[in-house]
Amino acid sequence: MANNIDSNETKLTAKDFVTDQDVRWCPGCGDYSVLAQTQRTLPDLGLPKEKIVWISGIGCSSRFPYYMNTYGFHTIHGRAAAIATGAKLANPELSVWVATGDGDLLSIGGNHFIHTCRKNIDLKILLFNNRIYGLTKGQYSPTSEKGKVTKSSPYGSLDFPFNPVTLALGAEASFVARSLDRDPKHLQYVLKRAAEHKGTAFVEIYQNCVIFNDGAFDAQANKETKDDNVLFLEHGKPMVFGKNKDKGIIVDGTTPKVVSLTDGKYSVNDLLVHNEFDQSVVLAYLLGQMSNHAEFPTPVGIFRQIKKSTYHEDMMKQIDAVKAKKGEGDLEKLLFSGNTWEVK
Numbered sequence: 001m002a003n004n005i006d007s008n009e010t011k012l013t014a015k016d017f018v019t020d021q022d023v024r025w026c027p028g029c030g031d032y033s034v035l036a037q038t039q040r041t042l043p044d045l046g047l048p049k050e051k052i053v054w055i056s057g058i059g060c061s062s063r064f065p066y067y068m069n070t071y072g073f074h075t076i077h078g079r080a081a082a083i084a085t086g087a088k089l090a091n092p093e094l095s096v097w098v099a100t101g102d103g104d105l106l107s108i109g110g111n112h113f114i115h116t117c118r119k120n121i122d123l124k125i126l127l128f129n130n131r132i133y134g135l136t137k138g139q140y141s142p143t144s145e146k147g148k149v150t151k152s153s154p155y156g157s158l159d160f161p162f163n164p165v166t167l168a169l170g171a172e173a174s175f176v177a178r179s180l181d182r183d184p185k186h187l188q189y190v191l192k193r194a195a196e197h198k199g200t201a202f203v204e205i206y207q208n209c210v211i212f213n214d215g216a217f218d219a220q221a222n223k224e225t226k227d228d229n230v231l232f233l234e235h236g237k238p239m240v241f242g243k244n245k246d247k248g249i250i251v252d253g254t255t256p257k258v259v260s261l262t263d264g265k266y267s268v269n270d271l272l273v274h275n276e277f278d279q280s281v282v283l284a285y286l287l288g289q290m291s292n293h294a295e296f297p298t299p300v301g302i303f304r305q306i307k308k309s310t311y312h313e314d315m316m317k318q319i320d321a322v323k324a325k326k327g328e329g330d331l332e333k334l335l336f337s338g339n340t341w342e343v344k
């Protein structure tokens, strides 16, 4: 598999990424699936385990590094993206992955997240979105729907939620995708594509918390309902959905609309065709917003993937250019240059 990190052709299997730790998630938690699909995907990177690092903040999902047989760091709440940035810049050879929750990444960690995206730090960020704080026992989160009744919002939350996909698009992330814990094949596909991407790859994963927000994504995940509620985005393909492939998406001005393909008014040729590589963010943003409104299917897949230079590449070029001009740096000399004074 193509990767932006040199491969040494090491052939590992999913089992090589399993650790000896007891997995302490509740039985039935969606995190198990994310772990399993990731362990199945990582061998495709062709990297030795010591070239991979998983960094997390705090939350149920943030226990991920314990269960992944690579380097890992379970850090502090909200700071995974910042610490992962440091790891990548200190050692650009590493494939750096972030496992995080909707509280961890979007409440306390919101600032680190948007700045990571805009700087195009070469990280893979997996957001386990269960729309609740799991570890602290069920408070509403920045992705909980307005009116959510929880222990911290007994009369219903008043906040409008973040849409993680449009937030990442607005912050200029160069790869933005969505998948589901209950669609293992799709999740593996999206994870592979994220791994191949050079720059910030953001993947929102709808993850079921069986204890505090069970069924939050049933409409999109259940066999009986998912065909009518999910739009699978495929590059170059018209946007068709529905059990009988009888509905599609058009754009009227700047407004997306669901149309029937059976009433004689529209055919497949009228539908929006997905272009993952569109330089303009406009259509990806429109698609992202569809999940805010019940009349639309929820798009899953890759919303947008664009090429731009990564922070560590630009940083290394800059260091080389300055060295060529000024020679090797001398930290000691720098510290004692200019205005220095002694505190007595």
Ligand SMILES: Cc1ncc(C[n+]2csc(CCOP(=O)(O)OP(=O)(O)O)c2C)c(N)n1
Pocket (backbone or CB within 6 Å): 058, 059, 060, 061, 062, 077, 100, 101, 102, 103, 104, 105, 108, 128, 130, 132, 133, 134, 135, 136, 141
């Ligand atoms: C500085 C700080 N503030 C608050 C907490 C409490 N805390 C721990 S995890 C968490 C939120 C967890 O929710 P989420 O990130 O959605 O992860 P989940 O447990 O649902 O996977 C909070 C508020 C903390 N550990 N540290």
Ligand code: SF4
Pocket (backbone or CB within 6 Å): 024, 025, 026, 028, 029, 030, 031, 060, 061, 130, 134, 135, 208, 209, 210, 211, 212
């Ligand atoms: S509380 Fe929810 S998110 Fe946390 S382990 Fe249990 S089911 Fe999973």
